Amino acid sequence: MAMRSGLITLDHQQVSLAISKLDGRAREWALTCSTSVDIAFPTWESLKSQLVQVFSPPNQAYRVRSRFLSTRQGKNELSDYVQELRTLMAAMQSDPLPEAVHVTIFMEGLRTGIARTEVFRVHPSTFEEAVRIALNAEHNFKSARLGWNGYNPRSVRANYSGTTAYNRPEPMDLSYAEDGGEAELRAAEQQHVVRRCFMCGSTKHLRPGCPLRKQRQTTSQHSTPSQKSGMARGNADTQ
Incomplete structure (x- = not known):
């Protein structure tokens, strides 16, 4: 901008300003291109053309x-x-x-x-x-x-819906009723799958933990062989 506005007119000033704005490899190349910057780049046009030749990609x-x-x-x-x-x-x-x-x-x-x-x-x-x-x-x-002239359809619809919301009947929310029905259905299904003890019919425990079963096992262990045979005959007669 300084070059185009005419603030810097001398060639060496333009070259010095351009080199001061360079960075990285371009700055290193410009400072080490020759023994002196003034000799390597006598004018801004020469510096620009050499920069394009060295660093511009092919084509x-x-x-x-x-x-x-x-x-x-x-x-x-x-x-x-x-x-x-x-x-x-x-x-x-x-x-x-x-x-x-x-x-x-x-x-x-x-x-x-x-x-x-x-x-x-x-x-x-x-x-x-x-x-x-x-x-x-x-x-x-x-x-x-x-609606640059002050009329905005969106704002009008928003205001209309806001002012008339109190006069409109509110629709019934059936989500809670549906949730309650689903809960009752789950409870009924759980009742149908309640398991009972096959020994005493209780719902508090199953057959392996039934106290009546344990009592019968203890009685059978302490009984004599004659009692066991009698019990077996009694069961056969009963059948």
């Missing part, structure tokens, strides 16, 4: 130009699309494209909408004029949709 101009020609708005915002084109145009300052090409690429890259319609209706002659027309058209369209 950089072709890559930037190809990307510029294939740039489209797509799903991006209009402001992002404009900024991307301006960045690519700045990268082509050494070999810029004609202004008519800039305008054509911008117009063809716009997605279908109010901005594209307005730009094609006016057919501007410069890139900045085309950008201004597109941005104004999109801004006016969005303002009209949102």
Whole structure:
């Protein structure tokens, strides 16, 4: 900016300012390129050309130009699309494209909408004029949709629903009733699957822990063989 505004006009001042803004490998290269900076870079143009030759990627101009020609708005915002084109145009300052090409690429890259319609209706002659027309058209369209004159349909619906909410009957909430019915159903199912002791019929314990079973086992262990045979005959007669 200082060079373009004319604050720094001497060649060695411009070179010194440019080198002071460099960093990393570029700064190291500029300071060690020769015995003296003034000898290696007598003018700003010589420094710029050598920087481009050393650090610019191969076919950089072709890559930037190809990307510029294939740039489209797509799903991006209009402001992002404009900024991307301006960045690519700045990268082509050494070999810029004609202004008519800039305008054509911008117009063809716009997605279908109010901005594209307005730009094609006016057919501007410069890139900045085309950008201004597109941005104004999109801004006016969005303002009209949102009710720029004070009428906002969303706010009106919100206010209407807020003021009339007290006069409307409240719908019955059946979620609690459904939850209670499900709980009763679960309790009934649990009652159907209650297990009982096969020895005494109690629901407090099962057959392995039944005290009556343990009592019978103890009695059978202390009985004599004659008693056991008598019990066996009695059971056979009973059957």
